[in-house]
Structures are given as structure tokens and as C-alpha cells.
Amino acid sequence: MKTIYLFILFVVLASIQLSVPAAMVFKNQSVLNSGTAYKFKTRPIDPTDPFRGKYITLSFDMNNAVTTDALWQNGSDIYVYLNTDSLGYAAVKSVSPFKTNTNDDFVIAQTYG
Numbered sequence: 001m002k003t004i005y006l007f008i009l010f011v012v013l014a015s016i017q018l019s020v021p022a023a024m025v026f027k028n029q030s031v032l033n034s035g036t037a038y039k040f041k042t043r044p045i046d047p048t049d050p051f052r053g054k055y056i057t058l059s060f061d062m063n064n065a066v067t068t069d070a071l072w073q074n075g076s077d078i079y080v081y082l083n084t085d086s087l088g089y090a091a092v093k094s095v096s097p098f099k100t101n102t103n104d105d106f107v108i109a110q111t112y113g
Helices: 003-035
Strands: 044-045 055-061 078-085 090-096 104-109
Touching: none
Parallel strands: none
Antiparallel strands: 044 055, 078 090, 078 104
């Protein structure tokens, strides 16, 4: 009788251990299947550092923006709405401190100064 309970417990624990990674893979795969791919213009920097060796740092063209608007607070989340330009690269459509009710694709970024 004790063996049957151990076997049932083993089956339950094994199914939980298999379902958690499967759910993680399914979540990420659904983003890849239904999401929109964007191309970003980058400026690669290829330095050599004595401690890190050879490495590549990517700097995006739309990474920095300067504004004098007092609406933005340092360290706050902002919503950057994207569209594509004539060459097929991602371009900033608009920036908002809150999520708007549009169906446009967006990236959540942070302000700093």
C-alpha cells in the first residue's frame, strides 16, 4: 500500500517538474510566433580591454534623446512606441510616460539624466 502512494507522489512531482519548463518554453515561443520583428540601426564598438579581452558593445542610434520637458522624472518608466522607416528600420513614433490605448508596438524604457 505504501509503494502505491510513493509511486503516485513520484508521478505528480515528475509531472510538475516537466510542466514548469514546458510552460516557460511555450510562453517564449508564443512571443516569437505572434510578435513583430524590428531591425535597429546600431553602431558597434569593438574595443580590447585587458581585463575583459576582446568584446563588442552595441550602441543603438535611437538610444539617447534629449528633452527639456519637466514631465519626465529621472528613473521613471516610459513607453516608446515604434514604427518602421522607409528602409525597414525601427523608428520612434512617439514617447509617453503612460501606456496609451493604441495597438502600436512599444518598448518600455527608463529615463536617466
